[in-house]
Amino acid sequence: MAFRLSSDPLSVPPAALRIGAVVVDPPLLQAPMAKFTNYAFRQVLRRFGGVGLTATEMVSARSFLAIGARRDTFPERLWGVLDEPRPLAVQIWDNDPAALAEVGHRLAKEFRASVVDINFGCPVRRVSCNAESGSYLLRYPDRVGEIVRRVVAACDPTPVTAKIRLGPSESRITAGEVAEAVEAAGGAALTVHGRTARQMFRGQADWDQIARVKEHLRRIPLVGNGDLRSAAAVVEAFRRWPVDGVMIGRAMLGRPWLFAQAAAALRGLPVPAGPTIEAQKQLLLDHYDALVGQFGAGRSTVLIRKIACCYAQGSPGARTFRGQVARVSTPEEFRRVVSACFPRQTGERPDPGGADF
Ligand SMILES: Cc1cc2nc3c(=O)[nH]c(=O)nc-3n(C[C@H](O)[C@H](O)[C@H](O)COP(=O)(O)O)c2cc1C
Structure with a gap:
């Protein structure tokens, strides 16, 4: 995606995003990032505001269940979740619908997660090849549908969302079929990172492909993700592509004030300077x-x-x-x-x- 940034404000700021009954306002989502978006980071991020929905790192459903035999212990990645402000999404990964449903249920009921998000995008070998989870499942839209259906039933009324990539590889773009499966199974929103699993983090996120996914969705919001590095890029993403929300990852790590800047820019307000x-x-x-x-x-x-x-x-x-x-x-x-x-x-x-x- 080569953004040609324009300095014009949007004529109308994008509406708040609704994920089930959860209002995400502004429609700017914090990307879940393993080893980074822990409780400490989320606390730092909240200081600046502008984030519509924060998210944990991805949590392995299997290790949750292995640890969770004892009710007073839980995965380290859930540290802080019980007490922190909402809305907060907790992300889980695995390929077993029953394990994901059980963990989703406990996250919704015991941890009061606002949103349970399922990872279908992780391309790292440990998750994808070895555990046949994350982006591996993009080859099997039916399996994705089955997982989402089971987790939705187990979490009800807490909304369940999915985060995907465009497909396994450039020659196999499956995001449209996967999107249909997620929606048909009762998913409440879909985030698409505009790269394939094979690309890992190479090249640029393809926002035209993200936009194509919109044609496959009738009811649920589409969140675009990939390479947004400035408030101007966020405004441009809403201007050019039919997304209902955007998610920001790497650029926020050293600039947690980016959300506040993007939120101002979306409203046509002066963009606040970063801290000294x-x-x-x-x-x-x-x-x-x-x-x-x-x-x-x-x-x-x-x-x-x-x-x-x-x-x-x-x-x-x-x-x-x-x-x-x-x-x-x-x-x-x-x-x-x-x-x-x-x-x-x-x-x-x-x-x-x-x-x-
Ligand atoms: C260090 C690192 C850790 C990540 N961990 C996760 C994760 O736990 N769950 C997930 O869905 N995506 C994860 N991602 C992907 C991001 O959520 C996001 O989709 C990706 O970085 C693209 O967005 P960006 O260009 O704004 O960074 C991770 C990315 C990085 C670089």
Whole structure:
């Protein structure tokens, strides 16, 4: 998708999105991202506003059931879910309709998830090839339908959504058939990432293909996803393609204020500037402290290395900072590196990264 960005506001801002009874306003969704969109990140994101729906990382239904034999324990990725603000989507993955239905039921009833989302897009080998789940299922629209039907019945009245890619490969685009299966099975919304599984994160998201999926849906909203990196790109996505909502992933990781900027732009309001460099440094330190609250200092110091690189991405001086922060191994070292080496200027941030997923 080569966006030619126009600075004109939309004549009418897009309406709030409805996922079952859940109102997503503005229609800007936070992408679920493994190892990133944990409780700490969601807390940081909420500070800035503009997000219509937050989401957990994907949770394996099988490991949920393995752990869930004891009712007081649950997967680490559900940390914080019980207490945090709504609306919040919890994403699950597997290929077994019964396991997904059981976990969906518990998420809806015990965890009070606003939305249960099923992952049919993950292309990583562990999930796709080895576990025949995620994007592997894009070859089998009937199986997708069966899964969605079972999960919908188990979660009722909590809405169930699906997140897909365009298909297994460029020569096998199945998103239209999969969309029909999801809708017929009672799914409440569909998100399409405009790449195939084979592409992983290469090339550009194909928004014309995302738009084609709309022709296969009669009732439920379509959410477009892929390569949205600025408020202007979000406005342009709504202007050019028949999507009801958009989802933002990699670009939000170091710029959690992007949603607030996009929300303003959609309303034709002035786009607020991002925080000052000092405020960004403080935000990164706060993000780290929130991680420590969940994971403890040792693991948080490993997790923050990649996150800190996202905060600095695209800025002059980012390379030096990356080199330093990638080696920190104690909280003191991390704080010293942020204080001494965090880039002094923000840049254009042309590449949101994440290509290693
Ligand atoms: C590090 C990483 C982790 C991801 N984890 C998930 C996940 O848990 N569930 C999911 O549906 N998609 C996951 N995705 C895909 C994103 O949700 C999103 O579809 C993709 O990054 C494209 O959007 P973007 O161009 O705005 O980043 C992940 C992507 C990355 C880079």
